[in-house]
Amino acid sequence: MKILIMMQWCRPEPDFKCIPMARALQARGHDVEVLTGFPNYPGGNVYPGYRIRLLQRECVEGVPVIRVPIYPSHDRSSIKRALNYLSFACSAAFIGPFATRKPDVVYVYNPMGLPGLVFKVLRGVPFVYDIQDLWPDSINASGMMRLGRLPLALMQYFFAHVYRSASKIIVLSPGFKRALEKRGVPPDKVEVLFNWCNEDALPSKESQRDRGGDMLDIVYAGNMGRPQALECVVEAARRLVVACPRVRFTFIGGGTEVETLRGRSAGLANVRFIAQVPQEEIGRHLQQADVLLVHLKKDPLFAITVPSKIQFYLATGKPILAGVAGDAAALVQRSYAGLTFEPENVDSLVKCVTQLESLTTTALNAMGQKGRQFYQQELSLNIAANRLESILASALNPSTRNRP
DSSP: OEEEEEEOTTTTSSSSSSSHHHHHHTTOEEEEEEEEEOOOTTTTOOOOOOOOSSOEEEEEEEEEEEEEEOOOOOSSSSHHHHHHHHHHHHHHHHTHHHHOOOOSSSEEEOOOOHHHHHHHHOOOOOOOEEEEOOHHHHHHHHTTTOHHHHHHHHHHHHHHHHHHHOOOOSSSHHHHHHHHHHOOOOOOGGEEEEOOGGGGOOOOOOOOOOOSHHHHEEEEOOOSSSSGOTTHHHHHHHHHHHHHHEEEEEESSSSSTHHHHHHHHHHHHHTTEEOOHHHHHHHHHHHHHHEEEEOSSSSSSGGGGOOOOHHHHHHHHEEEEOOOOHHHHHHHHTTOOEEEEOTTTTHHHHHHHHHHHTTHHHHHHHHHHHHHHHHHHHHHHHOOOOOOOHHHHHHHOOOTTTTO
């Protein structure tokens, strides 16, 4: 197949979906091209060596990449964030069809879905739409903005049209599939494909640190924004500083709420912050952890969301402490890789931390190994590439397009 991957984020940005999947599909004999924007995530600044222009062609790790203009931004401004998404959607939709070879199928990984519609109309190409966020639900859940009745209705109408036009829809969890079914999308049109992780950033070898009498280091790595609601973790640290003096919380990364969290944790000896590190180095930092933490605020949308760091944590082979609900909690529980607690519930978090602190090194290592095995058998890039290859092929064949 000639496959066009349309994705807003691509290396040298932190990228576990675009280039790794493109290479995996190439290895299966497919002709793959990527349409993306100019790298600016996560800081919102265009990377050194790049400048915004109408079109740029390059080759990234053996994959042909075409870049189109984008408004670079990733800060608190809801308007600027919206422009970031919309600018790529419009550039990909109205420059992309004339800058790329005609593919057999388009794999659209973009919040708006607009480029897939335009490719279908202008070039007669079927598209598979990969949904990582339910719009407009995600806008309200993130706290970026509150939509009025008219914008909400227009957005709902637009996405209903995108769903009808897509040959196949990929979602990241069973809950997303149920949500689309409630919106009238035929069940046999929707495929659940759990995300994989950036396997290139995983530790090169397994690490099973013997705690001995040392601290239990609970590490959170990633974006620290409103959806992560990490204030409850700081409050738990405050309660545990005396009750469990051998527990420490380490936050690695950046985000809009970092300074707020630093302020809330001022004076706490059991909380530390490490600045954002390159993606290729994060595995080394996690290798030194005893437990890996993930948390999302309590919201109905996040009950059907699986944050991608869960897959990375599983593959790292460390126990997981997960303040998530619904599908994400079910994934951790299915893997037997750790403990789950109610999001934003400090009492529930403290109880789980106390339980983990009482476990032996052997018990903690066993949890981590179960998680690693689960990832390799159920969620790896190789598993996902096989599934995606099948889904893309079904989009080309009307007789199988809507079969389960």
